[in-house]
Amino acid sequence: MEEKTFGERLKKLRKEANITQNDFADKLLVHSQTVSRWERG
Numbered sequence: 956m957e958e959k960t961f962g963e964r965l966k967k968l969r970k971e972a973n974i975t976q977n978d979f980a981d982k983l984l985v986h987s988q989t990v991s992r993w994e995r996g
Contacts, residue, residue: 966994 959967969979969990976994980987 962994962996
């Protein structure tokens with residue numbers, strides 16, 4: 956079984972929930988660039 960990184964899992968779950976990086980960042984009180992960096996690793 957392929958092991959995914961935190962960023963890959965985060966992106967998959969965020970997309971499945973139909974949430975944009977901007978909306979996700981707003982909910983977490985961080986910049987969208989932060990979410991992007993998390994997803995890229």
